[in-house]
Amino acid sequence: MTPAFAWALCLMGAVVMVSIVLTGAGRAKADFTMADLQAPRAMFERLPAFGQRAVWAQENSWEALTLGAPAMLLCLISGVSSPTAIAAAWIWPGIRCVYLFAYVGNVPPLRGLCWATGVTAVGICYVEGLRAVISAAG
Numbered sequence: 001m002t003p004a005f006a007w008a009l010c011l012m013g014a015v016v017m018v019s020i021v022l023t024g025a026g027r028a029k030a031d032f033t034m035a036d037l038q039a040p041r042a043m044f045e046r047l048p049a050f051g052q053r054a055v056w057a058q059e060n061s062w063e064a065l066t067l068g069a070p071a072m073l074l075c076l077i078s079g080v081s082s083p084t085a086i087a088a089a090w091i092w093p094g095i096r097c098v099y100l101f102a103y104v105g106n107v108p109p110l111r112g113l114c115w116a117t118g119v120t121a122v123g124i125c126y127v128e129g130l131r132a133v134i135s136a137a138g
Contacts (some may be wrong), residue, residue: 002047004089005076011093012065012072014102019058022104026051045115050104056104064096068122078136085128088121095121 027036030046053128072092075085099114 004086005072008089011073015097018063019061022054023058026054054104057100061085071122071125075125078132080128080132082128088124
């Protein structure tokens, strides 16, 4: 069993945590107070531009995790050992981390490239995982 897929899951969890920290930094710049805990989403308009992008980047990070986690689990459970899938598994959280900073830093071309690379990496893992399942069944 290749641990790259488990590591990819753990690292993507870390990327989500970084996105939470960036969102918190945006809230700190908007003078977040204890009263804001009653409705933290209501303060969105008070956030600086980078803080608003951080919120969107955090939401995208959660979406990326829900898209990629099943692919990584499929590869892990089905015993994928393809070098292509292993490379894709390592690329996925790394490129999503770059995506996060490209989003918050407002660098759209880099953000788009990172998004496409991340989706491709996840797609490769789905394909390789399904190949392994089909191969084991036949």
